[in-house]
Amino acid sequence: MPNSTLHPLASLPNLGPRTAWFLDEIGVATEADLRRLGAVDAYRRLKFQFGRQISLNALYALAGAIENRDWRSFNEEEKAQLRAKVEG
Template sequence: MSDAPLHTLPGIGPVTQGWLQEAGIRTAGELRAMGSVEAYRRLKFMLPQRVSLNALYALEAALRGCHWLDLPHDVKAALQREAKAVDAALRRGGVARCSLP
């Protein structure tokens, strides 16, 4: 796992780096191990009005070392499906950790 700072990834600026650090993601290696979708989920639940699909694209692109506009169409389509699932969970209030008898 890389201990490189988040800002060393392409497209990760100071605002996104701050959000990621607030979510407990401190290094490029931690982001890589977690993946873009889980990082997006954490950010979306923290900042639902500020984090958009473009953030998910940017996270994925950063891990791939490219600009988000250069992500392949099939990757963007898969990320869109993942973002919809995260948004639906957010609207439901997340997943219950236990159920009442």
């Protein structure tokens, strides 16, 4: 994995260098790319590309990055809504 510490996505809440690298690998290189794609579709692509390396926490982290909030602040109802969107 390349050194992604300066990757622009790594500066968003919840997204570190590893997640930024994963996103870059699926064609999401900027915050605008992530916002355009949305958390659910970005998560689906990550899950398809990287399988078990991507957990549901990634879904919450992506949604939090877009909303500028900590992923741990999502309550169970919000998490369930995100999961339903992924499954739907």
